[in-house]
Amino acid sequence: MGKSVQKISEHVSLIASKNTWIEGLAIQQLIKTSELNGMQRVAGMPDLHPGRGYPIGAAFFTTNKIYPALVGNDIGCGMSLWQTSAKVSKVNLDKLAKKFEHVELPLDDSWLAIIQSRKAAKNITVNGHDRTLGTIGGGNHFAEFQAIDEIYNQAALDELGLNKKHLQLLVHSGSRGLGQSILVDHIAKYNHDGLCESDLGFNDYMNKHDEAVRFAELNRELIAMRFLEAIRANGECSLDINHNLVSPKNIDGCDGWLHRKGATPSDKGYVVIPGSRGDYSYLVKPILAELNDDNSAMLENINTSLFSLAHGAGRKWQRGECHGRLGHKYKREDLYRTALGSRVVCGNKELLYDEAPQAYKKCETVISDMVDAGLIEVVAKLSPILTFKTNGDCSS
DNA sequence: ATGTCC
Numbered sequence: 374m375g376k377s378v379q380k381i382s383e384h385v386s387l388i389a390s391k392n393t394w395i396e397g398l399a400i401q402q403l404i405k406t407s408e409l410n411g412m413q414r415v416a417g418m419p420d421l422h423p424g425r426g427y428p429i430g431a432a433f434f435t436t437n438k439i440y441p442a443l444v445g446n447d448i449g450c451g452m453s454l455w456q457t458s459a460k461v462s463k464v465n466l467d468k469l470a471k472k473f474e475h476v477e478l479p480l481d482d483s484w485l486a487i488i489q490s491r492k493a494a495k496n497i498t499v500n501g502h503d504r505t506l507g508t509i510g511g512g513n514h515f516a517e518f519q520a521i522d523e524i525y526n527q528a529a530l531d532e533l534g535l536n537k538k539h540l541q542l543l544v545h546s547g548s549r550g551l552g553q554s555i556l557v558d559h560i561a562k563y564n565h566d567g568l569c570e571s572d573l574g575f576n577d578y579m580n581k582h583d584e585a586v587r588f589a590e591l592n593r594e595l596i597a598m599r600f601l602e603a604i605r606a607n608g609e610c611s612l613d614i615n616h617n618l619v620s621p622k623n624i625d626g627c628d629g630w631l632h633r634k635g636a637t638p639s640d641k642g643y644v645v646i647p648g649s650r651g652d653y654s655y656l657v658k659p660i661l662a663e664l665n666d667d668n669s670a671m672l673e674n675i676n677t678s679l680f681s682l683a684h685g686a687g688r689k690w691q692r693g694e695c696h697g698r699l700g701h702k703y704k705r706e707d708l709y710r711t712a713l714g715s716r717v718v719c720g721n722k723e724l725l726y727d728e729a730p731q732a733y734k735k736c737e738t739v740i741s742d743m744v745d746a747g748l749i750e751v752v753a754k755l756s757p758i759l760t761f762k763t764n765g766d767c768s769s
Numbered sequence: 770a771t772g773t774c775c
Contacts, residue, residue, distance in 0.1 A: 425770090447770045505772080512770050553771050617770090 377419075377745035378674055382407070386677045387417040389742050394689065394734065395421050402428040410567070411438045413629060416679040418636055419742040420687025420734070426565075429635040430687055432679035434622070436629040440567040441578055443632040444619050446556045448582055449589025450514075450547030451615035452637075452684075454645050454656070455597045455608040459540040461520045461758075469518070469759050470716050472603045476516075477763055479504040480595065491594065495587045502588070505549035507595035511721075512692075513685070513728060514546045515760050516600050517647075519654060522756040529658055529752040533611050533643060541755060542608060543645060543654060544596050547617065548589040555581045579619075586618050600761070614644050616684040625676055636681035639748060646740060648686045650760040651711035651730030655740050657682070657749040671747040678748055686736040696726040703729075715757035720765025728762065 379387040381400065385407045389395055399421045406427050407415040414434040421430040424445070433443050480488065488506055492498075509516055521537040524530055535541070559578055568575045590613055601608045614637055622631035637644050639659035647654040659682060660675070690698060699708075708725050709717045719725045726732075743749045 445770070450770080508772095510770075511773080514770085547770075550771065553773095557771095 377742040378677060384413060385415045387421065388678050388746050388748065389417070389419040389421070390745065393419050393738050393742055396423055398423040399428045402426065403431060406433060406443070409440060411435045413627065414624070414677070414679060416677060416681060418681060418683040419739040420635065420683040420685050422688040423691070424634070427634060430683060431634055432636040432681035433632040433634070434624055434629055434679055435632070436627060438567045438569045439575070439578070439619050439630045440632060441556060441559045441582070442565050443634055444582070444617055445634055446553040447547035447617050448552035448555060449586035449615050450617040451589060451593065451613065452645050452647065453544045453593040453597060453613035454611045455542040455544070455601070456535055456611055457540045457542055457601060457604070457606045457608040459604055459606040460538055461540050462538065464540060464758060466716050466759065469604065470718055473600070473718060473761055474764060476599055476603055476761065477508055480507040480599065484595070488595070491591055495591055497584055497587050497591060499551065499584055499588070502549065502551040505551070506592050507599050508549065508592070509546050509596055509761070509763065510549050511724060511763065515650070515762055516596055517543045517650065517760045518758040519543055519755040520758055521753050522653065523754040526658065526750065526752045529643070534609070535611060540758070542597055542600055543647060543755070544593045545647065546589070546593055546596055548585040549592065551588050552585045555585055582619065586615055589615065612643050612645065614638060614641055622680065624679065631679060633681055635684045637684045638680060639675070639678070639682050640680045643752065644682065645755070646683055646685060646736065648736030649730040649733035650715065650717055650728060650757055651713060652686060652733065652736045654755040654757070655736065655751055656753040656755060657740070658752050659749055660747060674746050674748060678746065682743055682748060683739045686733040686739055688732060689734050690732040692727045695729055695732045696723060699726055699729055699731060711757065713756055716759045717762070718759065718764065719762035721763050724762055724765065
């Protein structure tokens with residue numbers, strides 16, 4: 374179990390076995406970030422990869438101050454899983470792939486009432502970004518129909534109300550332009566110095582941050598609703614977990630702030646760790662310290678992992694270099710089907726290559742690292758059926 | 770990541 378937790382320094386750990394490939398630059402960024410003022414502990418997840426200055430796939434625990442730049446621009450980004458009323462056995466891939474022509478446009482006026490009531494219910498008062506509600510965005514964001522492929526813990530699946538016969542819908546998106554504007558405003562005022570709890574801007578950022586988290590949750594809800602509408606099905610949300618956020622947390626008896634950047638919380642119940650569009654995703658049950666207080670080694674792992682897990686398989690290749698690496702071998706048409714037989718809807722050429730399965734690690738290695746570290750139990754394996762990225766501009 | 774950078 375200890376083999377998949379690497380101690381990089383006194384307060385920097387990496388949840389990954391020696392065999393799991395992690396880019397050197399990402400480790401450098403992890404160490405650099407650990408040297409920030411007030412930083413108590415840093416934990417890299419097995420999907421750690423380089424970001425813009427700060428790594429992605431990591432959790433950062435500070436006391437007395439927060440670093441909004443560590444959360445990044447996509448405040449509240451996360452994953453939600455919906456069970457649809459549609460049956461897997463009735464899926465016709467050709468027909469299914471054609472049902473999403475309008476899903477990336479702003480929601481039309483027929484959604485106005487539901488948007489207003491859901492905003493009010495979630496205490497979202499910010500205006501000016503409503504046009505992005507219900508839209509997926511770019512990068513690694515997606516909406517993916519999946520089937521439960523293999524079950525390892527039927528009781529857990531029952532607890533979640535999940536049925537193998539039903540088509541599942543996994544949504545990965547965030548707060549779109551809202552989170553971006555909050556970070557840009559913050560950096561313009563405070564640079565990368567972070568904010569002490571006593572600073573005037575602290576509560577202002579945290580209030581805006583918390584609202585952006587709720588906005589991102591609502592965005593995923595509306596994306597799910599419009600995809601369900603597109604296939605004329607009903608659905609129920611099984612889980613919704615944010616992986617980009619900062620929240621108060623007591624760790625090892627110490628009150629502080631836990632920043633998660635591409636790090637899935639392990640203290641919020643069941644989570645889905647998605648593979649690339651050509652790989653399986655895993656529904657997992659985080660193992661809580663309380664359940665293992667008879668096992669000090671496991672407890673220590675849960676603490677050193679900062680109550681966090683990987684948020685995906687992790688990039689192997691940088692964005693932007695994928696077209697060059699794959700272009701000579703794969704034509705554009707080759708990328709609309711995956712090795713698992715699933716389909717891809719993506720109208721943007723660069724995105725099609727950037728998010729190719731080859732650009733990501735095998736999700737199984739990331740999962741087994743966390744199993745070996747005693748952090749999770751795998752509940753079920755989900756296979757992709759149709760991944761929607763964007764209808765996009767087909768000329769690009 | 771971004772009503773995206775040229």
